[in-house]
Structures are given as structure tokens and as C-alpha cells.
Amino acid sequence: MIEALNEIFSSNRVKTDADTLAQWGRDWTRSFKVAPAAVVFPQTTEEVVALVRLAMNRSIALVPSGGRTGLSGGAVAGNGEVVVSFDRMNRILEFEATDRIVRCQAGVVTQALQQFAAEQGLFYPVDFASSGSSQVGGNISTNAGGIKVIRYGLTRDWVAGLKVVTGAGEVLELNRGLVKNATGYDLRQLFIGAEGTLGFVVEADMKLAAAPEPQTVMVLGVPRFQDVLAVLGRFQQDLSLTAFEFFSELALTKVMAHRKLRRPLAVPAEFYALVEFDSSLTETAGAVFEACVEQGWVTDAVISQSDAQAADLWALREGISESIASYTPYKNDVSVRISQVPSFLEEVDRVVALAYPDLEVCWYGHIGDGNLHLNVLKPATLDGEAFYERCHHISPRIFEIVARHGGSISAEHGVGLLKRDFLGYTRSPAEIEAMRAMKTIFDPKGIMNPGKLFA
Amino acid sequence: MIEALNEIFSSNRVKTDADTLAQWGRDWTRSFKVAPAAVVFPQTTEEVVALVRLAMNRSIALVPSGGRTGLSGGAVAGNGEVVVSFDRMNRILEFEATDRIVRCQAGVVTQALQQFAAEQGLFYPVDFASSGSSQVGGNISTNAGGIKVIRYGLTRDWVAGLKVVTGAGEVLELNRGLVKNATGYDLRQLFIGAEGTLGFVVEADMKLAAAPEPQTVMVLGVPRFQDVLAVLGRFQQDLSLTAFEFFSELALTKVMAHRKLRRPLAVPAEFYALVEFDSSLTETAGAVFEACVEQGWVTDAVISQSDAQAADLWALREGISESIASYTPYKNDVSVRISQVPSFLEEVDRVVALAYPDLEVCWYGHIGDGNLHLNVLKPATLDGEAFYERCHHISPRIFEIVARHGGSISAEHGVGLLKRDFLGYTRSPAEIEAMRAMKTIFDPKGIMNPGKLFA
Numbered sequence: 001m002i003e004a005l006n007e008i009f010s011s012n013r014v015k016t017d018a019d020t021l022a023q024w025g026r027d028w029t030r031s032f033k034v035a036p037a038a039v040v041f042p043q044t045t046e047e048v049v050a051l052v053r054l055a056m057n058r059s060i061a062l063v064p065s066g067g068r069t070g071l072s073g074g075a076v077a078g079n080g081e082v083v084v085s086f087d088r089m090n091r092i093l094e095f096e097a098t099d100r101i102v103r104c105q106a107g108v109v110t111q112a113l114q115q116f117a118a119e120q121g122l123f124y125p126v127d128f129a130s131s132g133s134s135q136v137g138g139n140i141s142t143n144a145g146g147i148k149v150i151r152y153g154l155t156r157d158w159v160a161g162l163k164v165v166t167g168a169g170e171v172l173e174l175n176r177g178l179v180k181n182a183t184g185y186d187l188r189q190l191f192i193g194a195e196g197t198l199g200f201v202v203e204a205d206m207k208l209a210a211a212p213e214p215q216t217v218m219v220l221g222v223p224r225f226q227d228v229l230a231v232l233g234r235f236q237q238d239l240s241l242t243a244f245e246f247f248s249e250l251a252l253t254k255v256m257a258h259r260k261l262r263r264p265l266a267v268p269a270e271f272y273a274l275v276e277f278d279s280s281l282t283e284t285a286g287a288v289f290e291a292c293v294e295q296g297w298v299t300d301a302v303i304s305q306s307d308a309q310a311a312d313l314w315a316l317r318e319g320i321s322e323s324i325a326s327y328t329p330y331k332n333d334v335s336v337r338i339s340q341v342p343s344f345l346e347e348v349d350r351v352v353a354l355a356y357p358d359l360e361v362c363w364y365g366h367i368g369d370g371n372l373h374l375n376v377l378k379p380a381t382l383d384g385e386a387f388y389e390r391c392h393h394i395s396p397r398i399f400e401i402v403a404r405h406g407g408s409i410s411a412e413h414g415v416g417l418l419k420r421d422f423l424g425y426t427r428s429p430a431e432i433e434a435m436r437a438m439k440t441i442f443d444p445k446g447i448m449n450p451g452k453l454f455a
Numbered sequence: 456m457i458e459a460l461n462e463i464f465s466s467n468r469v470k471t472d473a474d475t476l477a478q479w480g481r482d483w484t485r486s487f488k489v490a491p492a493a494v495v496f497p498q499t500t501e502e503v504v505a506l507v508r509l510a511m512n513r514s515i516a517l518v519p520s521g522g523r524t525g526l527s528g529g530a531v532a533g534n535g536e537v538v539v540s541f542d543r544m545n546r547i548l549e550f551e552a553t554d555r556i557v558r559c560q561a562g563v564v565t566q567a568l569q570q571f572a573a574e575q576g577l578f579y580p581v582d583f584a585s586s587g588s589s590q591v592g593g594n595i596s597t598n599a600g601g602i603k604v605i606r607y608g609l610t611r612d613w614v615a616g617l618k619v620v621t622g623a624g625e626v627l628e629l630n631r632g633l634v635k636n637a638t639g640y641d642l643r644q645l646f647i648g649a650e651g652t653l654g655f656v657v658e659a660d661m662k663l664a665a666a667p668e669p670q671t672v673m674v675l676g677v678p679r680f681q682d683v684l685a686v687l688g689r690f691q692q693d694l695s696l697t698a699f700e701f702f703s704e705l706a707l708t709k710v711m712a713h714r715k716l717r718r719p720l721a722v723p724a725e726f727y728a729l730v731e732f733d734s735s736l737t738e739t740a741g742a743v744f745e746a747c748v749e750q751g752w753v754t755d756a757v758i759s760q761s762d763a764q765a766a767d768l769w770a771l772r773e774g775i776s777e778s779i780a781s782y783t784p785y786k787n788d789v790s791v792r793i794s795q796v797p798s799f800l801e802e803v804d805r806v807v808a809l810a811y812p813d814l815e816v817c818w819y820g821h822i823g824d825g826n827l828h829l830n831v832l833k834p835a836t837l838d839g840e841a842f843y844e845r846c847h848h849i850s851p852r853i854f855e856i857v858a859r860h861g862g863s864i865s866a867e868h869g870v871g872l873l874k875r876d877f878l879g880y881t882r883s884p885a886e887i888e889a890m891r892a893m894k895t896i897f898d899p900k901g902i903m904n905p906g907k908l909f910a
Contacts, residue, residue: 098688098794145635154635157612170885179824180600180609180790180866182648183874183881184908185890189644193637210695233553240665335635339553369634411635419638426638430625434896435640441892453639 001060005040005082008050013041013088024085025063025077027070028130030328031388032417036063036077041088045163045171045202051084052169052200055447063449064196066138067109069130071331072416074142074195074452081450084200086137092116093203100208101160101177106137106201113206122208125152129318137201143193145412147318148276150368151242152209154412156192161205164191167198167443177205190438195414196449198442214279215242217310220289220301221269222246225349226342227297231273232368234295235288243276244368251320251364258323264316265300271363273298274317276310320364327377328384329362330391331418332398335371336407344405348374348398355394371411374398399425415453423454456515460495460537463505468496468543479540480518480532482525483585485783486843487872491518491532496543500618500626500657506539507624507655510902518904519651521593522564524585526786527871529597529650529907536905539655541592547571548658555663556615556632561592561656568661577663580607584773592656598648600867602773603731605823606697607664609867611647616660619646622653622898632660645893650869651904653897669734670697672765675744675756676724677701680804681797682752686728687823689750690743698731699823706775706819713778719771720755726818728753729772731765775819782832783839784817785846786873787853790826791862799860803829803853810849826866829853854880870908878909 005014015021016038025036042048055062061081068075077083086107094103100122104113110124110131117124126139128146138144140162144155152158161177174188175181191198222228228246235241249270256263264272277285282303292298304310336344352361352374360377378387399409403425410419410426423432436454439446460469470476471493480491497503510517516536523530532538541562549558555577559568565579565586572579581594583601593599595617599610607613616632629643630636646653677683683701690696703726711718719727732740737758747753759765791799807816807829817830833842854864858880865874865881878887891909894901 096792096794099792101792143637143641145637149634156641166885172883172886172889174886176861177792178790178861178863178866179604179793180821180826181863181881182598182600182865182867182869183863183878184870184887185645185649185653185893186598186611186647187886187889190640192641194640198640335633337551337554337556337632338634339551366635371635406631406633408633408636408638410637411633412637414637415639423638426636428627430621431627431629431642432639434627434642437896438640438893441889441896 001058002038004054004058005038008047008054009040009042015039024065024068024083027068027073027075029071029073029076029418031384032073032076033078034076035080036083037080039083039085041085043088045165048084048165048200048202049169049171052165052167055082056169056445059445059447061447061450064137064141064200066107066135067130067133069134070138070142070416071333071413072410072418074414074416074449076417086135089202095120099177101205102208103203103205104136105203106135108136110134110136110139117208120208121211123211124158124206125209126155126158129321136204136206140192140201140204141194141196142412142414145366145371147243147245147366149366150244151240156189158207159188159192159204160207162188162191162201163203164199164201167445167448195416195452197439197453199448212242212278215276215310216279216282216285217304217313218275218285218289218301219264219313219316220273220275220292221265221267221299222271222273222297223269223299225271225345228271228273228367229341230295230297231292234292235275235285238284238288239277239281241275241277241368243274245274245317245365246367247272247317247320247364248362250360251362252316254362255316255319255323259315259319261315264302264313267300269299274313317364320362324362324375324377328387329375329377330388331413332374332395333371333411333413334374334398334402334407334409335369335411336402336405338370340405340407341367341370344401344407345372347401351397351401355397395422402426417452420453420455456513457493459509459513460493463502463509464495464497470494479520479523479538482523482528482530484526484528484531484873486839487528487531488533489531490535491538492535494538494540496540498543500620503539503620503655503657504624504626507620507622510537511624511900514900514902516902516905519592519596519655521562521590522585522588524589525593525597525871526788526868527865527873529869529871529904531872534906541590544657550575554632556660557663558658558660559591560658561590563591565589565591565594572663575663576666578666579613579661580664581610581613584776591659591661595647595656595659596649596651597867597869600821600826602698602700602821604821605699606695611644613662614643614647614659615662617643617646617656618658619654619656622900622903650871650907652894652908654903667697667733670731670765671734671737671740672759672768673730673740673744673756674719674768674771675728675730675747676720676722676754677726677728677752678724678754680726680800683726683728683822684796685750685752686747689747690730690740693739693743694732694736696730696732696823698729700729700772700820701822702727702772702775702819703817705815706817707771709817710771710774710778714770714774716770719757719768722755724754729768772819775817779817779830779832784830784832785843786868787829787850788826788866788868789829789853789857789862789864790824790866791857791860793825795860795862796822796825799856799862800827802856806852806856810852850877857881872907875908875910
């Protein structure tokens with residue numbers, strides 16, 4: 001096999017050394033076996049096509065690899081697969097100012113795209129903690145969300161066209177950047193969020209937005225969780241928000257310790273809300289804050305006076321994931337309709353308190369779109385595997401509540417390996433059957449990221 | 456068959472009289488044979504399921520029927536099919552203010568949804584000339600666009616969840632109104648724009664937007680077509696627009712004659728641009744108008760001073776389709792990327808001038824999203840069939856230009872029967888093959904709107 005790979009890629013782009021296998025064979029998860037056979041670094045669509053055709057003929061399993069910042073094991077190669085890294089397909093190919101569309105190769109890093117947009121006086125609004133290493137192809141394959149969804153939507157909303165190589169080795173150019181195209185099924189949508197199980201995204205036409213006004217950030221102390229939602233509602237009544245995040249005091253202490261940051265408010269609160277809005281609305285936001293204090297929802301707040309201060313406040317939220325990484329957290333990334341959040345959280349809280357009385361549970365998330373991150377932290381004394389098993393065993397109790405509230409067991413992290421066995425809590429048997437049938441169309445040999453999404 | 460239908464529907468909801476067959480068996484097209492066997496009017500999802508199961512067992516072809524305002528024959532029943540009208544599934548089922556999501560049955564008329572939204576202090580922004588009779592299910596099945604796409608996007612952007620009955624008789628509840636849901640292929644997207652070939656949309660969770668500011672409308676006279684785009688660019692430089700439409704002098708004369716309206720500007724121009732924007736931006740818009748005059752792009756303009764005047768100006772654009780209906784126009788609804796519009800139009804203009812030197816050709820459209828409506832009018836002296844054949848024969852010459860510019864042969868009217876034979880100008884053989892395979896998954900017996908989209 002290595003020989004055949006060497007024929008497609010110049011030899012320094014086929015790697016089999018232990019370090020490369022270990023590094024490119026996994027994402028940010030730490031609970032799954034990592035054992036790829038090789039890592040390849042294509043530079044062109046033609047090379048990807050040649051690779052897929054080879055893999056079809058020889059039944060070689062392929063695992064796509066972007067920035068490897070995934071949290072569900074979607075890019076983990078644990079069974080002698082060939083990992084296909086898009087690190088060398090990282091060029092911005094074309095920009096058309098009239099259309100405000102930029103064509104990227106799949107391996108363009110999110111932050112590079114954001115920067116490119118800024119250089120054009122425009123804005124790429126999908127943003128999250130891992131934007132410095134995540135790649136556009138990976139964002140698309142998980143329909144990445146992040147911190148500005150309430151204003152700007154998810155990655156799906158910014159994909160105007162896709163070039164994919166299917167598991168049948170065909171190149172499809174889907175939608176080609178058109179605003180309007182009513183000519184049958186929109187296959188582009190199918191590849192968004194497919195976690196590489198249908199084919200590889202090799203290029204994308206990404207829309208850019210107008211540059212936003214300057215932004216101001218406010219962090220508020222909120223003693224009771226149910227009041228976090230009241231605060232959200234009150235803000236949305238008067239302002240169009242760019243972001244509305246929340247995190248718990250425990251999450252705050254972790255991030256302060258890890259990044260050596262100062263406490264944002266003099267007096268600790270059980271929870272914090274982070275609100276971002278156009279700076280021109282600062283006065284209105286101040287009035288809303290006062291109203292929230294009067295209601296007894298909020299104890300105190302701090303507001304950014306500069307971009308640097310805004311970034312410092314954001315660090316309190318964006319640093320959480322990284323700050324708890326050393327605890328190898330068991331991650332829940334669930335969502336419900338916003339209207340369901342209060343009763344949902346009440347039930348989840350009860351289960352968590354019963355199931356993990358002895359463990360630290362870190363709550364935070366994008367509550368403005370009904371998305372909660374619930375991280376169970378591993379005590380240093382507990383064995384990794386035992387910890388994972390225990391949490392994995394408890395997951396169904398949470399997912400059962402998710403299902404009862406019409407929610408999703410994965411809001412924005414995808415399914416990968418972590419949630420594969422639980423897909424049925426969100427998707428019906430008929431849907432899963434249809435998904436399997438669809439996979440057969442685009443990946444007839446079952447070589448594209450096998451074992452992810454469904455077994 | 457009628458007996459079996461009567462068993463599912465109380466007998467007054469199965470119709471076979473000639474008038475009903477003629478009326479419910481067709482859409483706004485007038486070039487296709489109309490010959491359904493029956494029309495049924497389900498009231499519940501259960502009835503739709505029972506109908507599909509019956510149709511599967513007896514190989515009965517089903518044609519969905521909404522407001523029948525389609526322009527591509529997607530809802531025409533010409534071969535003894537059973538037409539499934541959603542007229543009796545026209546209830547708004549549920550509204551959740553926190554989520555800003557309203558659950559509608561498929562037969563809710565677009566305008567009723569718009570009105571419901573307004574009653575909640577909110578806004579349903581997808582709007583077009585036929586919104587008084589088109590239905591939500593039909594809008595979804597064609598991914599309807601219309602006049603506010605540059606600000607608000609297409610119907611797809613407002614669908615938070617779908618309940619569908621597939622051609623296999625299964626009920627799928629897709630996405631259930633979640634903002635974030637990364638659990639595999641987003642099947643909801645597949646049913647949007649599928650023209651009923653995979654299954655029937657029976658319910659939809661539609662998002663609502665915040666109510667817009669008051670709007671102001673300006674109509675500008677533009678002597679040269681290429682300057683229409685310069686005007687668009689100049690406006691977009693300074694304002695965020697709600698709409699940017701254009702129409703030709705010929706289109707204007709037709710609508711003035713039909714609706715007995717007065718000419719908006721004292722001196723005729725070859726083309727007109729209609730611009731809509733937040734009233735608070737009126738001063739800015741006035742300055743842009745002056746700048747356009749200085750450039751020699753614009754000769755004159757009129758600006759609305761009230762909602763009534765704004766509606767009057769909109770009537771000039773929205774009335775066009777209706778005003779030329781008596782000419783049984785041959786409709787082209789094509790799109791390209793906005794940056795491609797100038798060279799595209801130049802080529803199309805040349806072909807049209809050569810192909811139809813003797814016929815009236817009416818130009819108008821949503822030029823802000825690259826969408827052009829080009830209507831060839833039938834002279835009273837020409838036989839309908841001969842006219843249709845002649846135009847249909849010339850279509851490939853236009854579609855060839857569309858394909859060369861990476862555009863779409865149907866921007867927002869769908870494919871139906873009218874463009875079925877031309878699908879290959881926009882979608883590749885591999886894409887069409889994948890679409891056919893997908894249809895087999897959801898419609899294994901080929902009973903759902905057969906012959907539409909592909910033969």
C-alpha cells in the first residue's frame with residue numbers, strides 16, 4: 001500500500017513514522033485508540049481523486065484530517081486507516097469583491113480566512129476558541145457554530161459552493177457560489193456536517209459579511225441559573241446582540257488559574273453571562289444592566305472600554321475549553337430549543353448532581369442558541385478509561401432528557417465516535433436508515449471515515 | 456381507485472368533476488396537458504400517510520398541489536395522477552415567542568403567515584408577487600426566493616424544521632426547530648427545493664424575524680442596462696438594502712396598461728431600478744441618487760413619502776408577471792453570480808435579439824442576487840403550441856450561456872416539466888445520477904410527482 005501511495009504523492013508526503021501517526025491520527029479527544037497506517041498530504045484535487053480511487057480498489061479506509069480540533073473523535077484513525085491531511089491544501093484561491101465570495105482550499109485555517117476577510121474590509125463571522133488551528137474543510141464537515149451564531153448563524157450559512165471528492169472518486173462542484181439555484185436537491189447541504197463520511201471537501205466558496213461596527217463586551221454576575229435566561233430575554237428585547245455566552249464560577253476559576261487572569265468582578269457569582277453588542281448600543285446595554293439589577297437577576301457587571309479589554313473578557317469564556325483540557329473532560333455538547341432551556345437544565349442538573357456527586361462538572365455554553373456545554377472533569381486519581389466508561393455509561397440519562405425535550409445530542413461537535421452509539425436519541429430509525437442509504441450512494445465501498453457517525 | 460380514496464377521505468374530499476380536475480391539476484403554466492384522475496384534500500398527516508401507502512400498493516402517481524402559482528409545471532398533473540391539495544391543511548398550529556418559531560401546516564398561505572407574524576410584532580420576510588395564494592409547502596418545495604433575498608435570503612433560511620411524509624410512507628420530523636444540531640446529514644435541506652419528488656411537506660417550523668424599520672422605496676430611471684449594476688454597487692457601498700429590482704420600459708408599459716397605473720417618472724428610461732431601504736437611511740439614499748446622476752447613470756427618480764406610495768411603486772414591479780400573463784409568456788428564470796451579470800447579459804441580449812427579432816421580450820428581475828427574469832411574449836396571432844416549441848427550441852442557446860457563466864437555468868422557479876430536459880446545463884451527470892439515487896431512497900416506487908425534475 002505504501003508503495004502505491006508513494007506513486008500518487010511524492011515520497012515526503014507519505015508519512016509512516018510513529019510521531020506523525022500519533023499526531024495526525026487523532027483530534028482533541030484523548031479516549032480513543034490511535035493507530036493509522038500512514039498519513040498523506042495531498043496538494044491537489046487530482047491527488048485526492050487518485051487516492052480515493054486507489055482506496056476503492058484496495059478497500060483502504062480513509063480518515064480526513066483538518067486542524068484536528070474536533071471533540072468527538074471524528075478525525076481519529078484507530079484501525080490502520082490512511083489519514084488524509086489537508087495541511088498542504090491551504091491556499092486562498094480566488095476572491096471576487098462584487099460577490100463577496102472567497103474560494104478556499106479545505107486546509108485554510110479559520111483564522112487565516114478571518115484575516116483575509118479583514119484585509120478586504122470584510123468579515124468572516126464564524127468564530128470559536130479553536131479558530132487558530134481549525135480548518136475550513138473541518139468547519140464545513142461539522143457545520144461549526146461557535147460564539148457568534150445568534151447574529152451570524154453557523155458555517156452552513158456561509159458556504160456558497162463546495163467542491164468535493166466523493167467516496168466513489170467523483171468530483172462534484174456544488175452550487176458554485178450562486179445565491180439562487182432551484183435545480184433539484186441541494187447536495188451541497190448534504191456534505192455540510194457529514195463528517196467526511198460521504199467524501200472529502202477539497203474547496204469551498206465562502207461568503208463574507210460586511211465588516212461589523214466596533215463591539216463592546218459586558219460580563220455580568222448572575223447568582224441563579226434560571227436568571228441567565230431572563231437576562232438574555234431582557235437584552236434581546238432592547239438590543240440586537242452579537243453574542244450571549246454563559247459560564248459557571250467553576251469554569252471561571254479554571255480559566256483564571258490556567259491563563260493567570262484576574263477575576264472580572266469583585267464579588268464572585270454562581271454564574272456569569274458574557275454579552276457582546278455594537279458599541280453604539282452601549283448606553284442601551286447599560287440601561288438593560290440596570291434593569292436586570294433592579295430585578296435582582298444580576299449583581300454586578302464589567303464593560304469593556306477598548307478592544308483590548310473586550311479581548312480580555314472574551315478570554316474568560318474562550319479559554320475554558322483549553323483550561324480544562326488537562327482534566328481530560330468528558331464532553332457533553334447538547335442543545336434544545338431556547339424555550340426548552342429552563343426545564344431542560346433543571347432536569348439535567350438533577351441527573352448530574354446524582355450521577356457525579358464526587359466530580360467537578362463545568363457548565364458553559366452558547367445559551368443564546370440553546371446550546372449547553374457540560375464538561376465532567378476527571379480527578380487526577382481516577383484512571384482515564386474507567387472515568388470515560390463511567391461517564392459514557394451515564395450519558396444516556398442525559399440524552400434521554402435531551403430527547404424528551406426535542407433536542408440534539410450534539411449541537412456543534414458532531415457525532416464522530418463519541419456519540420455514534422447515541423445517535424438514536426436525536427434521529428429516528430427511519431432517518432438513520434435514510435442516512436445509511438445515502439452513504440451508500442456517495443461511498444459505495446464504505447471507505448470514507450468508516451465507523452464515524454454510525455458503526 | 457376512487458373507492459379506495461373514498462375510504463381514506465370522507466367523500467366530499469375526493470373530487471373527480473371536470474372543473475376541479477382542470478383547476479387543481481395545473482399551476483400558472485399554460486403549456487402542459489392537464490389530466491389528473493382525482494383531486495384529494497387531506498386534513499391530517501395520517502390521511503397523507505394512508506394515501507401514500509395506498510399509492511405505493513397500487514402504483515398511483517401523486518402530484519402535490521399548493522397555491523398552484525408555480526411557473527415550471529411542477530404541480531401539473533397530466534397523466535391520470537391523483538392531485539394532493541393541501542388547501543385543507545392550512546392551520547397555524549403553534550407559536551413559541553421565545554424561539555420566534557411558528558409551526559404551520561403545509562397549506563398555510565404565505566400572506567397568512569406574513570400576517571400572523573405581524574400580529575406577533577414580528578416579520579416573515581420571504582415575499583413575492585404570488586404571496587396571496589402561494590402556500591408554505593410549495594414555497595419550501597421550490598425554495599422560493601422573491602423580492603427581499605438580498606437582505607433576508609431564501610425560504611431555506613427560514614425553515615427550522617420540517618415534517619414530511621416520504622414516498623415510502625414514513626413520517627420524518629427533521630430538525631424540530633433547533634438552531635444547532637450536528638447529528639449527521641441534514642435531511643431537512645434535501646426536502647427544501649425537492650419539488651415534491653421525495654415526499655410531501657406536511658408541516659414546517661418557520662422562523663420569524665424582528666419587525667423591520669419602516670421602509671422607503673425609490674424608483675430610478677436608468678438609460679443603459681450596464682449602469683443598473685453600477686447603481687446597485689453604488690447603493691450597496693453606502694446602504695444596506697432590503698431590495699434591489701429592475702425592469703425594462705416594456706415591462707413597465709405592460710404593467711401600467713394592466714393595472715391602469717401612472718408612469719412613475721415624467722421622462723421614460725430604457726430601464727428602471729427599484730430600491731428599498733430603511734426609511735432612516737433616506738438622506739443617504741438621496742445623496743447616492745445625486746451621485747448616480749452625476750455619473751450619468753440615472754436620469755430621474757421618485758421616492759415614496761408614505762407606505763401607500765411605497766406600495767404603489769412596488770406594484771410597478773410586482774404587477775409585471777400578472778400583467779403579461781395574457782401573453783402566455785415563455786419564462787426564463789436564470790441566475791449567475793452577480794460579478795458575472797454584465798458579460799452574461801450582453802451575451803444573452805445578443806442571442807435574444809437574433810432569436811426573437813419579431814417578438815416582445817420583457818426583462819426584469821432580482822438583479823441584486825444575479826437573478827434575471829426574461830419573458831418572451833406570445834403575439835396574439837401565433838399559435839400557442841408553435842410559440843412554445845419555438846421558444847423551447849431556443850432555450851438551449853440561452854442555457855449554454857448560463858452554463859458558460861457557471862449559472863443556473865432555474866434561479867427560483869424550480870425545474871418541474873419546463874426545464875427538466877435542460878437540467879444538465881446546471882447539474883453534472885454525476886450530480887443527476889446522485890439525485891436519482893436519492894429519489895430511490897425516499898420514493899422507492901416512483902410515485903411522488905413522477906416526471907418532474909427528471910424524466
